[in-house]
Structures are given as structure tokens and as C-alpha cells.
Amino acid sequence: MKTSTITVLLAFLTFLCFGQKLPLPADKKATKETVILFQSLYKLKNKGIMYGHQDDLMYGYTWWYEKDKSDTKAVTGDYPAVAGFELGHIELGNERSLDSVSFTQIAELIKVHYKRGGVITVSWHLNNPLTMQIKDSLSGWQHGTAWDVSSKEVVSSILPGGKNHELFNIWLERLSTFFIQLKDENGIAIPIIFRPYHEHSGSFFWWGTNLCTDQEYSSLWRYTVTFLRDKKNIHNILYAYNTDRVTSLEQYMRGYPGDDIIDMLSLDMYDRGEQFGGELDNALGFVTKEAIIRNKLTALSETGERKGMNNWWASVLLPVVSKYPVGYVLTWRDAYNSKFSVAGNPFQSFTDDFKYFHNSPRTLFLKEVQEADIYRRK
Ligand code: BMA
DSSP, X not given: OOHHHHHHHHHHHHHHHHGGGSOOOSOTTXXXXXXXXXXXXXXXXXXXXXXXXXXXXXXXXXXXXXXXXXXXXXXXXXXXXXXXXXXXXXXXXXXXXXXXXXXXXHHHHHXXXXXXXXXXXXXXXXXXXXXXXXXXXXXXXXXXXXXXXXXXXXXXXXXXXXXXXXXXXXXXXXXXXXXXXXXXXXXXXXXXXXXXXXXXXXXXXXXXXXXXXXXXXXXXXXXXXXXXXXXXXXXXEEEEEEESSOSSHHHHHTTOOOTTTOSEEEEEOOOOSTTHHHHHHHHHHHHHHHHHHHTOEEEEEEEOOOTXXXXXXXXXXXXXXXXXXXXXXXXXXXXXXXXXXXXXXXXXXXXXHHHHHHHSTTEEOHHHHHHHTTTOOO
């Protein structure tokens, strides 16, 4: 055999062995763009960690909905690779989210970020469908919100057979309507990462670990995905399973709805003290290992710095996340006009520290993700 024939044969065999090895999203009917995104992120997580910021394009501490603005860009010169958006109150049919952001503007900026070549992730702090109907239940700001944990019957009440099941279907209809209009200028559905019912291992949302059984939590997930994917024919969503801090894989997987539903294994962990580095190291170790076994994506989908530290990004976060194939690290919103120090605000004393994180060869911001051409547009 001639050398050139052998080379072609070898290339073909390599393609057969490795080319096909890239896993697929859980949704067997996922759109082409969604499959491409999934596979790009699957590969990219071995190259570097994308930086994500919640509501980065919507507002910052000192500004609200200004064209092309971003706190991340103001500090680093670049946008985050991952833009987070929040859909709480879409279920109510409201025009604005629980954070007063217009849903029309959210859709607009999702399209902008997609056009720039960035990744979109969406969270959903949906109201409590049971307690919000009870006028004289728990008082205070939590009443009827995602944070209202006064009843353990909420999840069972919205599953098939439950007394709030029809109401929940209406909520999922409204959510679907929002997702269906997310199209680019050519009418192509924009792929997004959806992370509902988050931080399940905690008990501060009505779907938290002590507020429902693992079976109910898993059913809630399965019902939601089946509704969006099979009933509404939405095939541009990658689904992210998520917990708050956990100390074992067993704890992490409690209520996991299944590999046929989930595309990403993600973790939320904020730095509350010196033990954080070790705890994060441990948790990312078993979460990323499990993700590789199951052919899933990974993320540290919410984190935030320890109060009072001015070298947290460089000395705590970066060394730990660099050890693992973590797809992205996202810090939470810079609440407009907030009197409080919100975790992850790159505008405070640690600007140089955040720049160090940005400049690290291990981190990826929008420009690097554009170069990686994750939507294969080039
Ligand atoms: C929380 C806080 C809330 C906000 C919610 C949804 O963690 O930032 O103020 O309403 O996220 O964005």
C-alpha cells in the first residue's frame, strides 16, 4: 500500500474511533445547532474554563439596560463567555421578571449574545404555586415566592394528579412561549442551557431536598422536560442538573432525573469561609468525574468570593477549578443600585485580582470562545 493510501486509511480509522466518540445531548431530536454547541462545550472544557456572569448584559451596579454595556467588559475589556439570564415570574404572565427586567429585553439580549458567539444559560426562580394562593400563610417577603419553604406539599401538588397540576401546565405553557420565540435573524432556534429547580441539595427553595422526596424531585424534572421537549417540540435546550454544596457523590445524585433528561452536571458553591477551597476541590472532583462517566457537560454554575478577600479569584478559585474539566464558572448578578456587596462583583476592591483571572491561560472569555468557534460558523 502506498504511504498516501495508508495515511488516508489511518485518518479514516481515527475519525471512526475518535470522531464518532463525541457524545450527544439527551434530547434525541436536538437541533443541529444544539448538538454542535453540546459537542463544542464537551471538548472545550478540557481546554479552559469559560467565565459566566448573571445578568451581565442587562444591568450593573450603576447602570440599567444600556446598549453594549457590561461590568465584565468595563473591567477586562471583554464580555463574559457565558451570559446568564433569569426567568422568575415568566410563569405569571408578567412583563417583567422578579428582578424587574423586561422579558422582551431578555430575549433581545439573548439574541445579541448568541450572535456574538457566546453561550446562554437561563435560571428560573419560579413562584411557589401552592402557597402563593394562600392569603394568610407565611408573611414576609418570601410569601409565595421560590423561597417560600412553608409547605412540603408543593412538588406533589403540581405533579399529575395534584391539585395544582393544571396551574403548573399553564406556567410551563408560558415558559414554552418564551423559549419558542428565541430565534436568530435567520429563524434558527437559539440553543440555551436551562437550569431550573436549582440547588436541590439545599432546602431554601420549595423544591429543596427537605421539601420533597427524591422521587418527586426527579418526577418534577421529568415532567418539565417531557412537556417542553415532547409536547411543545422544543429541541434547542440543554438541561443542567444542579445542587448547592455537597460532600459526596451520593448526596449530589439524590433526585437525579436520569441521563435521558440531563445534559450537564453542575454545582453551586459560594465561599463562606476558609474550608471552601477544600470543599470545592472535593465536590468538583466527584462531579466532573461522574460527568465524564456519563458523557455530560459540567459547570460551577454559581459561585462568589469570600467577603474581605482581595485575591480570591487568583488564590482560591483559579487553583481549584483549574484542576478539573469545568465547563464554566459563573458569578451572580451585580444587582442595580444594591446597597449590599453581592458575591462576584468585579467592581470592588479586587479589580486587579479579577483581571488576573481574566488573563490566565486557563480562563476563556468571549473573544476566546469566538476563536473556538463553538457554533461552527466559520
Ligand atoms: C437571587 C438574588 C435575588 C434574585 C434572584 C433571581 O440569588 O440575587 O435577589 O431575585 O437571585 O435573580
